[in-house]
Amino acid sequence: GGSFANLNATGSASLTFRGTGVSWIARRSAHSGLATVYVDKKKVATVNLYAAATTYRTAVFTTRSLSNNIHTVKVVRTGKRSAASDGSNVVVDAFNVLDKVAPKSPTSVKVLPARTGATVTWARGAETDLATYRVTRTDAGGRSVVVGTLPRTATSFFDAGLPAAATYRYRVTAFDTSGNASGFSATVSLSVPAAAPYATHRYADCPTATVGVSTMGQLQTAVNAAGPGTVISLAPGRYIGPLEVNVTGTAADPVWICGPRTAVVQGWGPTKPGGIRVRGSSHVVIAGLTVRNSQKGIAVMGSDDVTLADNRVEDIGEEALHLKFMTTDSTVVGNSITRTGLMTAQFGEGVYIGTAKPNWCVYNNCQPDASSRNRVIGNTISHTTAEQIEAKEAAVDGLIADNILDGAGMDEPSSDSLIAIQTNGWTITGNTGVNSPNDGVQVWEAFAGDGQDNLVFANRFGGTMPGYAVRLAFHELGNIVGCDTEVAAGGKGLSNKPCQL
Numbered sequence: 001g002g003s004f005a006n007l008n009a010t011g012s013a014s015l016t017f018r019g020t021g022v023s024w025i026a027r028r029s030a031h032s033g034l035a036t037v038y039v040d041k042k043k044v045a046t047v048n049l050y051a052a053a054t055t056y057r058t059a060v061f062t063t064r065s066l067s068n069n070i071h072t073v074k075v076v077r078t079g080k081r082s083a084a085s086d087g088s089n090v091v092v093d094a095f096n097v098l099d100k101v102a103p104k105s106p107t108s109v110k111v112l113p114a115r116t117g118a119t120v121t122w123a124r125g126a127e128t129d130l131a132t133y134r135v136t137r138t139d140a141g142g143r144s145v146v147v148g149t150l151p152r153t154a155t156s157f158f159d160a161g162l163p164a165a166a167t168y169r170y171r172v173t174a175f176d177t178s179g180n181a182s183g184f185s186a187t188v189s190l191s192v193p194a195a196a197p198y199a200t201h202r203y204a205d206c207p208t209a210t211v212g213v214s215t216m217g218q219l220q221t222a223v224n225a226a227g228p229g230t231v232i233s234l235a236p237g238r239y240i241g242p243l244e245v246n247v248t249g250t251a252a253d254p255v256w257i258c259g260p261r262t263a264v265v266q267g268w269g270p271t272k273p274g275g276i277r278v279r280g281s282s283h284v285v286i287a288g289l290t291v292r293n294s295q296k297g298i299a300v301m302g303s304d305d306v307t308l309a310d311n312r313v314e315d316i317g318e319e320a321l322h323l324k325f326m327t328t329d330s331t332v333v334g335n336s337i338t339r340t341g342l343m344t345a346q347f348g349e350g351v352y353i354g355t356a357k358p359n360w361c362v363y364n365n366c367q368p369d370a371s372s373r374n375r376v377i378g379n380t381i382s383h384t385t386a387e388q389i390e391a392k393e394a395a396v397d398g399l400i401a402d403n404i405l406d407g408a409g410m411d412e413p414s415s416d417s418l419i420a421i422q423t424n425g426w427t428i429t430g431n432t433g434v435n436s437p438n439d440g441v442q443v444w445e446a447f448a449g450d451g452q453d454n455l456v457f458a459n460r461f462g463g464t465m466p467g468y469a470v471r472l473a474f475h476e477l478g479n480i481v482g483c484d485t486e487v488a489a490g491g492k493g494l495s496n497k498p499c500q501l
Contacts, residue, residue, distance in 0.1 A: 001094075004092060005091065005093075006089055006090075006091050007089065007092075008088075008089045011076075011077055012074055012076040012077065013075050013092045015072070015095040015097075016070065016071070016072045017072075017073070018068070018069065018097075019066065019068070019098055019099050020065075020066050020098060021064035021066055021099070021100065022039075022066075022073045022098055023059045023061065024037065024059070024075060024092065024095060025059055025093040025095070025096060026049055026058060026060045026091045026092060027049075027054065027056050027058070028050065028051035028054065028055045028060070029050075029087075029089075029091075030084075030085060030086060031086055031089055032081075032085060032089050032090065033049060033050070033077070033078065033082075033085055033087060033088025034046055034049070034078045035047050035075050035076060035077055035090045036075075037061050037073070037074070037075055037076075038074040038076065039066070039071060039073050040072055041074075045061055046078075047060050047061050047075075050081065050084055050085040056093070057093060059096075073095060077090040099129065099178035100180060102183075103125050103127045103174040103180065103182045104125060104126075104174070105173075105174070105185050106125065106172040107122065107123050107185065107186075108122055108123040109122045109170070109171075109172050109186055110122075110188060111168075111170050111188040114158060116161050116429070116457075117159045117161055118162060118170070118190045119156055119158050119159070120135055120148075120157045120159065120170045120188070121156045122156075124152075125174050127174075130152040130174060130176055130177075131152055131176055131177045132149055132150060132174075132175045133149070133150045133151075133154055133157075133172055133173065133174055133175070134146050134150075135147055135148040135150070135157045135159070135170060135171075136170065136172075136184070137159060137168055137170055138168070138171075139168060140167050140168075147159050147500065147501045158480070159500075160457060160480045160482065161429065161457035161458060161480075161500075162192050164192050164194050165193065166191075166192055167189055167190070167191045167192070168192065169187050170190070171184040171185050171186075171187050172185040198331075200375075201254065201287065201307045202334060203258065203334075206231065206233070206285075206288065209231050209233035210229070210230055210231045211226075211231070212232075212233050213232060213233070213234055213235065214235040214237060215239070216239040216240050219232065219239055220243060223243065223245055226249075226255045227247070227248070228249045228252075228253035228255070229253035230249075230255050231258065232255075232256065232257045233258050234263035234289055235263065236262035237262075237263060238264050238266050239264065239266065240266055240268070240274075241266065241273075241274040241294060242267070242274050242275055242276065243276045244279070245276060245277065245284060245286075246279050247284055248281060249282065249283035249284060251305070254285050254307075255281075255284045255285070256285045256287070257285065257286045257289075258287050258288050258289070259288030259289030259290070259310075259311070261290050261311075263288075263289045264289070264290040264292055265290070265291045266291075266292050266294070267294025267295065268293070268294070269294070269317075270294065270295060270316060270317030270342035271295060271317055272294065273295055273296075274293065274295065274296070275291050275294040275295070275296045275297050275298055275316070276291060277298075277301070278299065278300040278301065278303055278306055279301045280301075280302050280303060281303040281306060282303060283305045283306075284303070284305075284306045284307070285306075286309070286311065287307070287309040288309070288311065289311055289312075290312040291312070291314075292312075292313075292316075293316075294316060294317065295317035295343055296316065296322065297313040297320040297340075298311070298321050298322070299319075299322045299324070300321075300322070300323045300327045301324055301325040301327060302326055302327060303330065306323075306327065307331045308331070308333070309331070309334050310335065311335045312335070312337075313338075314336075315339050315342060316342065317340075317341070317343030318344050318347040318348060319340065319347060319348070319352045320337040320350050320384070321335065322352045323351075323353050323354070323371050324369055324371055325364055325369060325371070326364070326367075326371060327371045327374065328370070328371060328373050328374065330374050331375045331377065332375070332377070332379060333375070333377045333379070334377075334378050335380075336379070336380045337350045337351070337379060338381070338382045339383050345385035345386065346385070346415065348384050349384060349389070350379070350381035350384045350388040350405075351376050351379065351389045351390070352389075352390050352392075353374055353376070353389075353390065353395045353398060354370075354391060354393065354394060354395030354423070355369035356392050356446075357392070357393045357394070369392065369394055370394045370395065371394075371395040372394075372395055373397050373398060374395070374398045375399040375400075376399065376400045376401070376403060377401050378402045378403060379403045381403065381406070382406040383406070384407075385410055385411050385415065386415040387418065388403070388407065388419065389418070389419045390420040391422065391423050392422055393446060393447055394423060395423050397425040397426070398425075399426070399427050401427070402430040402431065403432070404431075404432050405418045405419070405431060406434050406435055406463075407433065407434065407435040407437060408434075410436075416436070416438035416439065416467070417440065417441060417467075417471070418431075418433040418441065419441045420441075420444070421443045421451065421454055422445075422450055422451060423450055423451070424449075424450060424452045424453050424454065425454065426454045427455045428455065428456045428459065429455070429458045431459045431460070432459070433460070433462075433463075434463030435463040435464050436464075437466075438465070438466060438467035439465070439467035439468050439470070439471040441469070441470045442471045443456070443470075443471070443474075444473045445473060445474040445477060451474055451477055452478050452479065453478040453479065454478075454480075455480050456470045456480070456481050456485070457484055458482055458484045458485065459485050459486070460485075461487055462488045463488060465487075465490075465491045467491055468487075468492045468493060468494065468495050468496055469491070469494050470485060470494065470495040470497075471495065472497045480500050481494070481495045481498075481499045481500065482500060483499035485499065
């Protein structure tokens with residue numbers, strides 16, 4: 001601790017302790033003499049503290065053979081010295097109590113499926129010198145790895161991002177402050193089934209048309225009259241927008257608005273209204289067409305179970321696809337998005353979920369925009385001026401998976417990642433990204449309570465990327481980065497947080 005006690009007259013130093021061993025730590029010097037060591041009133045050693053060159057913090061006596069009980073160690077100054085010494089001083093720097101008794105193996109170990117992986121739980125041990133727990137995972141091939149090291153207060157561990165169609169076995173070990181390890185706990189197992197395909201509607205699933213249209217007037221009329229099971233098919237051609245959609249289908253019979261890509265909903269330019277606006281709708285599928293040359297692409301507002309599938313959205317003044325104002329349980333899948341932000345660069349996101357908190361009173365009656373449980377899957381996004389995909393505060397529990405992202409052309413200084421998360425509970429996996437101006441994924445706590453419990457794993461980032469594959473601004477908030485993330489050469493590496501196996 002920075003000091004020691006020096007005895008230069010008759011006397012002793014002693015310590016009573018519980019343990020299985022003890023070390024006497026001292027200074028050796030040319031002025032030091034002989035001391036006698038007693039353990040439980042029994043003389044066990046005579047120690048010569050002389051050294052030609054002074055050394056500090058030296059273990060001059062150690063015993064490790066004591067019973068795990070109460071003991072007393074005593075160092076007595078003899079007043080004697082070796083022939084080489086010019087003094088008989090005795091120094092005590094510290095007594096270090098040693099322990100060879102391991103903690104008991106953890107009990108009540110269980111494993112349950114959780115999100116993309118498994119949660120392992122156990123009962124906390126009663127030992128007062130517990131230090132850490134380690135969780136070991138063994139896969140079907142017999143390969144074992146320590147996947148988590150937890151503090152003594154922990155009783156659970158979340159193993160995120162497990163590959164499917166496999167069985168995993170878990171064991172927990174306890175360690176004390178002396179480094180003694182318990183035996184393994186009982187083994188618990190979890191079988192992860194093969195991943196089910198994402199259940200969603202695609203352009204290829206468009207049913208036989210119930211209504212065919214070839215002009216914007218016909219299209220708007222058909223949409224206004226649509227109900228459960230209506231299938232509107234667009235003929236190739238231009239449909240000068242905007243198109244307003246306010247319809248209700250059912251889970252069994254959604255309302256379909258189907259392209260092909262040569263059916264183009266077109267505005268009057270990237271600074272003027274156009275595109276498609278879906279308001280207060282439920283169970284609607286917009287698939288396979290093109291939206292081009294308008295301020296916004298497709299905006300979904302106050303709706304649920306809306307699918308935007310296999311559309312091409314290009315030459316847009318601000319956001320290409322925007323789910324907002326409490327839009328929930330909706331899917332953006334298989335779309336091709338390019339050239340956004342032609343009017344306002346900072347609003348040129350490819351896919352934007354929710355509303356920034358400072359704008360809740362402007363656009364959402366001062367209520368949190370809980371546009372939650374939305375999915376962004378398998379889209380190809382390039383040449384956006386702002387983030388390719390962004391999720392804002394209160395839009396929780398979403399999925400961003402298997403998208404192909406190219407950040408070339410991002411020119412807004414505040415937009416420096418391909419994917420930006422400012423909310424909680426999102427899973428970001430299987431995405432491929434290149435050419436970020438800084439990071440691949442950023443998770444931020446813009447306001448207290450945001451940016452927590454997000455899982456980022458099995459993504460691949462290449463090309464030019466000077467930052468991290470995954471940057472967690474507040475990485476103590478339950479966010480997990482998988483070590484299976486691939487990272488571009490020349491940047492800062494995988495993450496500013498240790499990754500999880």
